[in-house]
Amino acid sequence: MIREAKLEDAQAIQNLICFYSEDGKMLFRTLAEIEENIADFLVYEKSNEVIGICSLKFGWDRLVEIRSLGVDPRFHRQGIATKMIQDSVERALLNENCDTAFVLTYAVELFTKFGFQIVDKMELPQKVWNDCQACLHKDNCDETAMSLSLLPLKKLPLKNPPVLKDSGEVLYS
Template sequence: MNFTLRKAHNNDINNILNILSPYVKQGILLPRNTDDIANNLSTFSVAVTPKKHIGVISFYKYNNKLYEIRSLAVDQRYHHHGVGKHLVEYAINDIVQQSKEAIIFCLTYNPVFFKKTGFLEVEKNTLPHKIWKDCQYCKHRDNCTETAMIYKADIKV
């Protein structure tokens, strides 16, 4: 499929919200709003075809050594074409350019996908306490079944 990846611009924000929206409604992703995205625009990247936006990814920097992949979503009509995997690789490249020693983690309901992009499952309690600050906004905060995973560049399956 013909798509390209690039850093997000201000005029991508509505498209980003549209891609995230169905997954936010399902409780798979945390809600984001225009201000959240505008204030952190440099951490967002998009996948676009010549006609439309089809995917988005972002990351959050806790400090130079700890980054979280977040707000990853691909329009359901474009699943299973490699868009998600390319977005993860693009964001990892972005992070590694900022910090060679970064530990990159994610919290996900889709560990199979992340395993295929080079992440390994870890115990949640091995991640620092501060990463749980967003849990208050999550629909599943009292019954969390997310898997914690850390990126290991050399273990893609």
């Protein structure tokens, strides 16, 4: 089940972030930072355990960033990240002040399935880079910037975000 995070989830969220930040797959965040921004986080809960996390940062020039997406390795390749991205896109579609979702990621294939396209990192607003100062790879960023325009999707029913078919076609159903 995906739900909005509560303050008492902060430690579980940080555990996953710490796990993935050790080798630079995710940006490290202190417990205090997570608690302060708990309203941005979604968690995937299974049997009362947080096994997936994701955060949605609104407020940059009509952009929303999907960040800190991570799934407990015991539960990889079970579609959990897919569900979290789907839920995030639906939340972004509901936000009137947001036209584009973007992500800096190593999981290009995963985001491509939702219609995200690779963009030049330099197209992202400068404010996005403030966070990068804390990243292990800040001087040699090897993440891929991807974005998804929400405008065409806002005209469609919310239930089904776009899906990339084997043919390479993005289907908006």
